Amino acid sequence: MTKETWIGDVRAGKHDGSKVELKGWVHRSRGSNKIRFVVLRDSTGTVQCVVKRDIVGDETFESVKDALIESSLILHGTVEPTDREHGHEIQVASVEIVGPVNPDTPFPITESAMEQADGGETEFLLDNRHLYLRTSRMTTMLKMRSTVFGAIHSYFRDRDFTEYQAPNFVAGAVEGGSTLFEVPYFGRKAYLTQSWQLYAEAAMPALERLYTMAPSFRAEKSRTRRHLTEFWHAEMEIAWGSNDDVMVHGEGVVRNIASTLLEKHSDDLENMGRDLDLVARYADNPYPRMRYDEAVETLQGMGVDIEWGQDLDYSKEKVLTEDFEIPHFLTHYPRVAKPFYHRPDPEDPKYVLCHDLLAPEGYGEIIGGGERTWSEPEILDRIDEEGNDREAYEFYIDIRRYGGVPHGGFGLGVDRVCAWLSGADHIREVIPFPRDSRRVTP
RNA sequence: GCCGACAUAGCUUAGUUGGUGGAGCGGCGGACUGUUAAUCCGCAGGUCGCAGGUUCGAGUCCUGCUGUCGGCGCCA
Structure with missing residues (x-):
């Protein structure tokens, strides 16, 4: 058959x-x-x-x-x-x-259903997502998504990274408990993971170069075109690496995704109305790096109301990236704006050694990463400074107690990259069954 | 958590100052030997999201509820 x-x-x-x-x-x-x-x-x-x-x-x-x-x-x-x-x-x-198809219940996805919503945002198309998948637009998206996943695997495997899996049931938060999904666990509480990172750091001394692609879960009631409650997270961790070393890989993997898409899906991208020159620009150019301070000055020069020490939220990212033609790294955020696992800059501990990669065209942040706080005294300081409970991070501290080394990594929002490079209007367009705060079906 | 819209046939929608809800697509029946979202003729299909209220009379005006969509905050 x-x-x-x-x-x-x-x-x-x-x-x-x-x-x-x-x-x-x-x-x-x-x-x-x-x-x-x-x-x-x-x-x-x-x-x-x-x-x-x-x-x-x-x-x-x-x-x-x-x-x-x-x-x-x-x-x-x-x-x-x-x-x-x-x-x-x-x-x-x-x-x-x-x-056969029963004439009493004909296929419900008609031309008129597609008319108003190319991306499948209407309630009707979301309710009939299982049938919408077989339309040409969604089929093309799913194929390009597969190519993106393949390009990420190739990038890391070609560089001798080991693919490594962390648990999805976890006991505690990576950052802030408010965005964790709580699940019953045989009379106890467990949570769905927000990130592979803490468990990756545990394996860092064993594997030295490691990566994963796995779902992460965040219980954020975000209603934007960039958020899902369940999203696919490509994360990497390297031993003996600085913030700069990590950024090289962030840029490398994103450019590899863009060039692979161009190579395999030029026709598909064009059919979907994507400007190939834009995608080529993302594949061919190095990504500039800008310190947080410079970004704040630029924004202030543009008349944006922002003070030093504030995190850059989306409204500010959007203004900042408006004139960017390629992705930019933003580095050296103020220590006060970032969680404890970011390592303070030894040259000026007001800042941490971190980076975000901001995509142009209003797609926002696609990578967050940096060098980790890697020595025992430093991690204890940082945990105390944020008022966290040391006991909750015992295994994380142990990694520093037994031969801590400089290391770092990043997390990349795979769905966000798919949406950005394909020119999708909404992150929902690039994942078969999107999950957000209002929808877990079909 | 906050702000703003919307809800009429399976789908996309029109509906005037409040006066018995129309169309296109899809389905069914018929015509047509080369169509391209085929075309033409006909038929069926509606508790106008739910619950109250105003009114002689509500799809239309008012209140509440529910659902959905869009945006902000948070982040990938």
């Missing part, structure tokens, strides 16, 4: 003149009483199949006529190159309907 012929290959001219067996779903169907045109879809594309009553016989012809949109079928026919719109057509000899 395996499938041997793919519509993409038919369209590429690999089967011209041959008899083929095609398996797929009815994308569109139209015609008269004597001839019927079925546009057949599979995962590789669509092709028009011509069904003539005098060739297939009355019974088959009627069954094809009754095959509504998204009915599945197997057909046999001959590939015929043509000058018409599709380039190639199938002259059909026989058809078998595999999975």
Whole structure:
């Protein structure tokens, strides 16, 4: 029952003149009483199949006529190159309907449903997400997403990083308890992880170069086009690395994603209205680095109301990145604005050795990372300074007690990168079943 | 947590100063031998989100509720 012929290959001219067996779903169907045109879809594309009553016989012809949109079928026919719109057509000899669609409940995703919401933001399309996935726009997004995941794996594996898995059930917070999802755990409380980082640091002395791609969970009631409660987090950690060393990899992996997308999906990006020159710019140029102080001065020069020591929220990021044509790193945030695991800059402990990577076009922060507080006395100071309980971080402190070394890493929002590079209007467009504060179904 | 919109057929929507809710798509029936979102003729399909209120009369005005969408804060 395996499938041997793919519509993409038919369209590429690999089967011209041959008899083929095609398996797929009815994308569109139209015609008269004597001839019927079925546009057949599979995962590789669509092709028009011509069904003539005098060739297939009355019974088959009627069954094809009754095959509504998204009915599945197997057909046999001959590939015929043509000058018409599709380039190639199938002259059909026989058809078998595999999975019919009941006319009382026709496929609900119609042209009009797609009209107003390319990204699937309408309630209706979100409720019918399981069916929306098979539309061409979503299929393309899912394929590009797969390429992005592949590019991240390749980047790290090509550089001898080890892929390493942390638990998703955790006992405590990485940062601030308010955004943790609490789950019952055999009479105790556990939480869904917000980040792989603390557990990665534990393995840092063992593996030295490690990475992961895993879901992270944040119970934020964020209602923006950049947030999900469950998102895919690409994280890395390296031993013997400084903030600068970590940034090199952040830039490296993002540029690798952009160039891989260009290489494999130029047509898809263009079909979705993405300007390829923009994506090429993100792939080809080094990413400038700007210190927090410089960003604050720039913003003040633009008349933005901001004081030193404030974190840069999205409204300020947006103003700052407005004129940026490529992603920029923002480094050296004030110590007071960042959590304890960021290492204070020995040259000026008012700052920490950290970085955010800000994407242009209003897509905001896609990477957060930096050098970790890595010595025992420093980590104890930082934990106390923030009023945290040392006991909750015993294993984290142990990492420093037994041969602490300089190290660091970053977390990259994979879905955000997918949305940015594809030019999606909303992060929901690039993940099959988006989870936000108001939706866990379907 | 805060702010702002919206809710009419399976979908996308029109609905005037308050006076018996229309259309396009989709579905069904029919016509048509090369269509491209096929076209043409016909049919079915509505507790106007829910609950109150004003009124002779509410899809329309008022109040509450629910749901959804958009934005802010927080972050990837």
